[in-house]
Amino acid sequence: MGMQTGKKRLVRGSMIVGLVFVVACFIIIGTVQSWRYTEAGRVPPKTAVILHAVDEQLLPQGLSTPSFLASPTAPTITRIDTEMATSDGGSIPLRIYKPIAAGPHPVIVYYHGGAFMEGYGNIESHDNVIRSLAGRTQAIVVAPGYRLAPEFEYPTAFNDSYETVKWVEQEADLLDADVSQLAVAGDSAGGNLAAAVSYRAKSEEGPSIKSQVLLYPLTTFLDSEFASRDLYSSGYYFLSRGVMERSRQTYAPIEEDWSSPFTSPLLTEDLSNMPDTLVLTAEFDPLRDEGEAYAKRLFEAxxxxxxxxxxxxxxxxxxxxxxxxxxxxxxxxMASYLNQSFSSTGQETYNKEGFEISVLQTQDSWRDELEAYAMGAYLIGRHIERRISDIFLQNEA
Known part of the structure; x- marks a missing residue:
């Protein structure tokens, strides 16, 4: 009799645990699904949880792929931190990743994003991108820590960026670099700098830049009418109109500078003979339309x-x-494009079929879906933890 009672309790307990698990799964799935409906449209689950985590300041430090899902690989690159003297008597840090294997190697100068302002981005915040780019291309990647506003206004960051390309050319032997295979790349504000550096190098017959990659670049400081600037400028999608306006006020406070090709590449009159270019944009991004407009202008030139x-x-x-x-x-x-650029002969013919933006409507993989709900469970736990903490603080008060 006692044994039967024990079995019944075990079955009942298992059923309760199973029911709690099912209810918890429904809560997690329902919550994550609700986060997908943002102010400007429905987003994929992984995008939704990351946007929510950042908006609620719940993103854990050191966010990365779980270790059991990662494939261990032998290191193929090494890191060097050094400094570069600037023409105005100052200096800036340089982070360099280079292959362990003997060269000479192609070289990429990468400009980090961050609205040109202190506290929004630096070579540390973008180290994962810089490191991954070096590993995937087996090229030397040089990332300058260009000086930032409000302490340093335009043209300091731009000059630092251009002088980095010249430094690479001058130090080619030391770097074991093949400067005939030179590319520039950057994201957001860094994309703006990469485009401006390419134009200056062409205009002044400076270092020969073979290709450029611009990730969601800012291409004009003027108050141009772009639909994406209105649709996605609240800040929920990581870049707000307020930050863009503050960036302009601190980085380029003189209005006459806003029309310069070195701050607003989109306004450049002569864009002929520019490097081969890859422009990547994002659907939910206030800078989407101006990045694509710049790509079109480059093509038309x-x-x-x-x-x-x-x-x-x-x-x-x-x-x-x-x-x-x-x-x-x-x-x-990005890595594939640069690898193809480095291996090309430069004899490719110009595509005259018309400008086209390829829209990638990729679907979430099962792994992305699973990770999205796992991250959602973590964020729900953080919400509960924060609520309990607030209740204790209120009671103590």
Whole structure:
């Protein structure tokens, strides 16, 4: 009799545990699904949880792919931190990743994003992108820590950026670099700098830049009418109108500078003979339309241009390549484009079929879906923890 009672209790307990698990799963799935409905449209689950985590300041430090899902690989690159003297008597830090294997190697100068302002981005915040780019291309990647506003106004960051390209050319032997295979790349504000550096190098017959990759670049400081600036400028998608206006006020406070090709590449009169260009944009990004407009202008000037829009993602999505499949796709496409550029003969013919933006409507993989709900469970737990903490603080008060 006692044994039967014990079995019944065990079965009843298992049923209760199972029921709690099912209810918890429904709560997690329902909550994550509710986060998908944002102010400007429905987003994929992984995008939704990351946007929610950042908006609620719940994103854990060191967010990366769980270790049991990662494939261990032998290191193929090494890191060097050094400094570069600038023409105005100052200096800036340089982070360099280079292959362990003997060169000479192609070289990429990468400009980090961050609205040109202190506290919004630096070579540390973008180290994962810089490191991954070096590993995937087996090229030397040089990332300058250009000086930031409000302490340093335009043209300091731009001059630092251009002088970095010249430094690479001058130090080619030391770096074991093949400067005939030189590319520039950057995201957001860094994309703006990369485009401006390419134009200055062409105009002044400076270092020969073979290709450029611009990730969701800012291309004009003017108050131009772009639909994306209105649709996605609240800040929920990682970049707000307020930040853009503050960036302009601190980085380029003199209005006459806003029309310069070195601050607003979109306004450049002569864009002929520019490097081959890849422009990546994001659907939910206030800078989407101006990045694509710049790509179109480059094409119309006779340049080889590839323009790709990733649907379902926000500004800065490539920086989340470790936890977002779409971010990893963007990272992979950037590396593949640069590898093809380095291996090309430069004899490709200009595509005269007309400008086209490739829109990638990628679907979430099962892994992305699973990770989205796992992250959702973590965030729900953080919400509960925060609520309990607030209750205790109120009671103590």
């Amino acid at each position: 006779g340049n080889q241009v590839t323009a790709v829009r990733y649907d379902g993602v926000m500004h800065g999505f490539v920086s989340f390549y470790e936890v977002m499949e779409r971010g990893n796709d963007g990272m992979r496409q």
